[in-house]
């Protein structure tokens with residue numbers, strides 16, 4: 001099949017946990033959404049879909065074992081889409097074929113990563129500047145993948161100039177699912193999310209769209225679906241802050257009371273994270289540092305003044321870290337975790353720079 005042919009989407013997406021509801025997905029996050037974190041999220045309430053961290057594709061790349069584990073050791077029963085990032089068509093196809101030997105729900109292409117060291121190589125978000133190249137890549141992957149083929153992208157590189165054309169290519173090549181982060185690459189992570197642009201994309205593509213970007217709570221998820229008409233939501237940083245969000249979203253969509261999260265549960269989450277971030281032989285300070293990467297987000301729901309974050313960031317030992325957690329999370333005066341992140345309480349930028 002040539003690239004000028006209209007391709008058909010391959011087939012039906014896997015059903016969600018509650019049939020008939022909008023979908024939810026845990027966003028792929030490099031350095032975060034490994035098998036251990038997926039298990040932690042599963043214990044709090046699973047998303048409908050998982051996406052792996054990206055498999056880097058180059059002439060010499062091989063499937064990274066630690067990322068493969070999020071497919072081979074995933075016992076949640078939920079579908080896992082394997083994400084690739086790259087621009088070399090031959091090796092993207094080779095990698096997709098290799099990935100299809102595992103139990104993946106589909107192959108996902110990353111066209112959103114905003115890290116300059118990535119986009120300068122014309123991969124990730126860098127591809128959005130070059131619709132001709134995107135045409136060739138999507139055509140080749142559609143032809144080479146005999147299962148679901150999905151794309152995760154942003155709304156443009158530094159503007160939405162090419163968006164219409166890119167969405168046309170999503171249709172032309174029969175992409176099965178589009179996860180759309182409503183920011184340009186240059187807007188990184190902090191600007192307003194352009195939900196109206198996601199709504200336009202939903203109207204112009206034939207495949208289902210997952211709306212992505214600042215889906216911070218169950219209420220917000222419903223608002224965003226209402227505003228965009230998307231088939232579901234993809235949630236990243238807010239699932240690190242609040243891994244119960246998928247359970248809450250399902251309750252919200254069903255019109256049921258949304259379960260609140262107690263600080264005691266958050267304290268239990270800290271224990272789970274501690275086990276999930278442990279590695280054989282890891283030094284104490286390195287383990288504390290890994291924990292901080294997660295607690296930076298959790299802290300956005302603990303207190304409005306950012307006191308927890310301030311104190312947590314100064315700890316160096318496991319015992320001091322847990323002392324701060326106990327003091328803030330087991331205080332009977334403040335029994336509930338906030339539904340939305342407190343405005344002005346920011347996660348540390350370095351946790352966000354690598355993403356897409």
Ligand SMILES: Cc1cc2nc3c(=O)[nH]c(=O)nc-3n(C[C@H](O)[C@H](O)[C@H](O)COP(=O)(O)O)c2cc1C
Nearest residue numbers: 027028029030054213214235236237351352355356
């Ligand atoms: C630490 C981090 C790592 C990320 N890694 C990836 C990645 O590997 N692949 C990808 O497509 N997006 C990646 N992203 C982007 C997220 O999937 C998501 O699009 C973005 O965070 C916006 O969603 P949110 O507001 O719900 O976090 C990453 C984001 C963060 C914060």
